[in-house]
Amino acid sequence: MTEAARREDLEARSGSATALLRTVVGAVLRPIGGWMSAAGAVALMSALDVPAATARSSLARLCARGVLVREPRDGVAGYALDPAAVPMLERGDLRIFGQRTAADADRWCLVSFSFPEHQRSRRHQLRTRLAALGCGTVADGLWIGPASLEPELAESVREFGAELFVGARPAAELRAGLSRWYDLDGIRAVHETFLDRFAPAASRLPADPRDAFALWVRVLDEWRVIPYRDPGLPAAGLPDDWPGAASRALFARLRDALQEPAVGYAARSAAGGHPLPGPTVESVASPMRE
Template sequence: MSDSLLRPSSLINTVYGAFLRRLGGWISIADLIVLMGELDVEGPAVRSAISRLKKKGVLEPERQGVNGYRLSPAVHEVFDEGDRRIFGSLEPADLADGWVMAVFSVPESERAYRYQLRTRLTWLGFGNMAPGVWLAPGRLLDDARGALVRLGLSEYAHLFTSQYAAFSDLRESVSSWWDFPAIQAQYAAFTDTYGPVAQRLVQEHVLDDTEAFRHYVPLLTQWRRLPYLDPGLPKELLPPDWNAIAARQLFQQLRAALAGPSLRHVRTVTGLDELPTADGTAL
């Protein structure tokens, strides 16, 4: 498992995204340090990560009797988009639904925007067909439009919806536009790490809330990158040994077992309650 995926700031993002948004979006520094300590992150590292997230505009300081931090309203949309991508449909796209194509041309004097566009399109799961031409399954159109507008990059790009007509073998071409071995290596790392956790659940049937939290936060932190690296290409275009299916099933199994107990643990530590929905039930 990559250490960069599980750095303190990434784990804190997961705690806010998976739990604290459901509990009002705020936590005291003391309680956050307790939770992060259960993930083997020491207090000084927590404070350094909070400082970085504050500078990035992810967290805002807010005192509620004690010092704490709230998730910035500016990133709510980003977290909502992440929920759709991470927890939404895990099935491959339908080939008949077509593609979204991004085309951009950036003046040399503004080449920094060129780098930002490449980075963002890669993060969204686009494959690079040619210089300035990127492709993804059509269902990613809204995500791409929203991200480019939010980042102030929309004036440099054009988005098209399309169907493939001719002339090459599309399956062969797609394998050169996306780095399949790298994606499969990430899925394999996830399965190797968390397959034993699932096996233990089968054998023991239950983990206590604290242990569930200790497993679920790193699991979700590692997983949330994968639905972006892998755009969910149509199954007709994937290698026959594509290992994403088994990894997705593993993620779904572990999420079903661990998410609820993990939330209970966060509530126990913080004393926070879930926000009510419009019908009066908890989120």
């Protein structure tokens, strides 16, 4: 696994302590200056019901993965965002917060590859990467994805020596095609799970900033995998009762309500005895940007 792949960890699941910490890093560490004290990091994870020992293990894990670096300031132990991780987080911004639903007439990307048997591990790695990026399977060595995935796919095919074709127009009827290429039942399930879990929260938003921080991190941690499972599949190819639009609307509503108080709470808590600059209006508006 390359250093970049280890850092990005596209297969990471939501809900674990390390996943929650990764979400904290992506969601609030940049807006508050890119540094948090060790005590402040443990305090932020405590708001997510993560014990201190588990939080420290997760911090060590993200340092080993090249996401954080240990960086004391004025004698205070702490952690800073590794500059090499910024491009990864910015790519995540585009996927997580972008509006990428493909139009019915949009073209598609095709990725073609063939590996000899002695390179079957690389074949498996590429299949795993393509699935994680949101591609579907046409055939064993032929994968498909919306044209919006081109920049991410181009990077992967260069790494693995595959072929990328951009501008394909499926000859098959789109609804029949998507049902073959993608696990639509699985994608529906992640949308519906998000709606079931967080729709009630939208009607009784927390007033306490600590609770707003905890809810926002959990919302974002669960949402962040959905745009990779559903890369903006066109409506014409989906069932009429598809829940994707509803889950996107719910995420946007919760973001509007929770993001600013969550970043404000993080700025106060992450200091842990070391003064931090307050978040700017611009950074709170776009928390996943430097």
